[in-house]
Amino acid sequence: MSQQSPTCLNPSLNKAEFEKIAEDVKKMKTRPSDLQLLDLYGFYKQAVVGDINIDKPGMTDMKGKAKWEYWNTRKGMSKEDAMSAYIALAKELIQKHGM
Template sequence: MLTFEEIVEKAKNFSKVPSKEDFLEFYGYYKQATAGDCDTEEPEDEEKKARWNAWKSKSGQTAEDAKAHYIEVYKKYAAKYE
């Protein structure tokens, strides 16, 4: 079984670029897994705000739970983007 870090590398090397919605799903779990709860102010920029919201929506999850969810998201989209 691959580790979270190995799955992250595989996701970074998808041959197709994930849709914005799919990317944000990965991003929110990644940030929660690696940085913990979002403790920054909501940005003004729309793209940064979308990323902030994706991360903020995962607040309260442990790093281990966020990693497990990230892996599940990877499994869900791997065939679509590899």
């Protein structure tokens, strides 16, 4: 039998932490790399929306295409798991880049 973390037992705690850290990410002193930001974006969209529900942008929309691809790689991940992954990555980036 696997043990669950306290935030898994109480999703509202995880959601409150998620919302706070999503705001904190915007306050980092230095900007993370584009790949790190895309990683955060993919987890964020999966946590908030769930599986990708929009068409892939055209070839000329490089930024939109990259965001779509990072979100699409999270397809099938539960919103709760995406939220936890977002929180973990965001904490790591905030520690590295300051706030």
